[in-house]
Amino acid sequence: MVEIMNMKKISLGIFVVLLAFVSSCRDFIEPNVPYSEFDTALYLRTIRSAESNSLTFNFFDLQSSRFNVTLEAVDAEEGTTVESIEVRVRHRRLIPGVGLEFTPAPSGGQRQEVTVATISGSDFTQSPDNRFKRVVADIPASAMIQALGLTADEIEGGDVFEVRLYATDRFGRVFGPDNRSSDVAGGVFYDSPFLYNIDVICPLAAGYGLGEYQLEQTGGPSDPFFGNPTRFVEEVVTLTEGSTSIARTFTVNYLGGFTTRPFSIIFSCGVVLKPEEAAGAGCGGPGILWESDNDNLATYNLDDDSVIQVFFVDDTESSCGITDPIEFTLTKL
Structure with missing residues (x-):
């Protein structure tokens, strides 16, 4: 008899717990929020x-x-x-x-x-x-x-x-x-x-500015943090078409390879633009950003892509206080 009573108590306890669980689940699924008053857009x-x-x-x-x-x-x-x-x-x-x-x-x-x-x-x-x-x-x-x-x-x-x-x-x-x-x-x-x-x-000829190039930093100071002679590693890079037919993208190693980042340029009817991109490093704020200075742009020859120059500013927002103009020279291999 005692065992039967204990079983009834256990069963009743389980039922109460399940009832509370179901009730809580129902409240979660159907909260008291006026969805009918929400607005939609286009x-x-x-x-x-x-x-x-x-x-x-x-x-x-x-x-x-x-x-x-x-x-x-x-x-x-x-x-x-x-x-x-x-x-x-x-x-x-x-x-x-x-x-x-x-x-x-x-x-x-x-x-x-x-x-x-x-x-x-x-x-x-x-x-x-x-x-x-x-x-x-x-x-x-x-x-x-x-x-x-x-x-x-x-x-x-x-x-x-x-x-x-x-x-x-x-x-x-x-x-x-x-x-x-x-x-x-x-x-x-x-x-x-x-x-x-x-x-x-100004549309580019087929194959213009594509393929392997030797990247050299031909202007700008050295690496201020790791003692490298240049801020960008001088190496062979591969230029591919970017987001538009006049954009090109390649990969650069910054500060001796501290970060490896995509680097984009745009051939804009005679001048080479560098759109804003992040270096993947910084000392606070927005981090180090790269972008061309519209008062100092490199030019290019529509009929000859053997040598491409890129002028831009490193750390445009002075995140690390190393804001300086940089020059790249890309030589086709």
């Missing part, structure tokens, strides 16, 4: 795999150049809430020793743009890959130039056309580059910047 995913995409203008053939990008509308209703997309443009030019010049010019400290096209929500069609809707934004370079009040003769290699998209949904909300998050803009899944910087490029 973004325009860039379909990078689209064959028609064109995100550069050819300086030598502006008449045939065009901005073309495939967009996928993503919202709570499978991309059907889009009413319209306004496409605005601004022209940007870097003038060495002066700074950036914009057309149209800023007014009252505010960015100014001109509308070059409007895409209707009815232009979207069903995506072949999923349940969302897609549209192709296709605008000739000539239309942008004309909308800005410029002529083709006024465009220079290295200029940039800033193309911004503003999507309005049927609720009257507007989504664009000024109210999207960084994750939405640059995330691999979202890839919805609402802003496309269209470079005016």
Whole structure:
């Protein structure tokens, strides 16, 4: 009898514990949060795999150049809430020793743009890959130039056309580059910047600046930390095509190999640019960064890639107090 009573007590105890566990699980699964009051938004995913995409203008053939990008509308209703997309443009030019010049010019400290096209929500069609809707934004370079009040003769290699998209949904909300998050803009899944910087490029000949080169640091001080004669190891590097057809990437060993990092350059219509990249080391703050000085750029020969020079600044933000100009010489092997 005692054993039966003990078993009943144990069974009752187990039942209470299980009941508490189930209750706690239910509270976790269905918390008392007003999800019905949450709002949803809209973004325009860039379909990078689209064959028609064109995100550069050819300086030598502006008449045939065009901005073309495939967009996928993503919202709570499978991309059907889009009413319209306004496409605005601004022209940007870097003038060495002066700074950036914009057309149209800023007014009252505010960015100014001109509308070059409007895409209707009815232009979207069903995506072949999923349940969302897609549209192709296709605008000739000539239309942008004309909308800005410029002529083709006024465009220079290295200029940039800033193309911004503003999507309005049927609720009257507007989504664009000024109210999207960084994750939405640059995330691999979202890839919805609402802003496309269209470079005016001078296309390179097939094979230009590709393959093995001997890297030498021909300008700049020595390694301040480990006593090496140069800050960058002099060695054979392999140049490959970077993020665009005029970009090249290779690997460098910094401070005697303390860090090994990718190093990118851009051939921009006569000058070699070094976009900002991290050295993978630092003494606080943003760490050591590398970037070209727009007042001191190396030039290149479109017809000869046997020797390439790169001028840039090491530790641009003075993370370690070693800010100095550096010169590379790349000799093709």
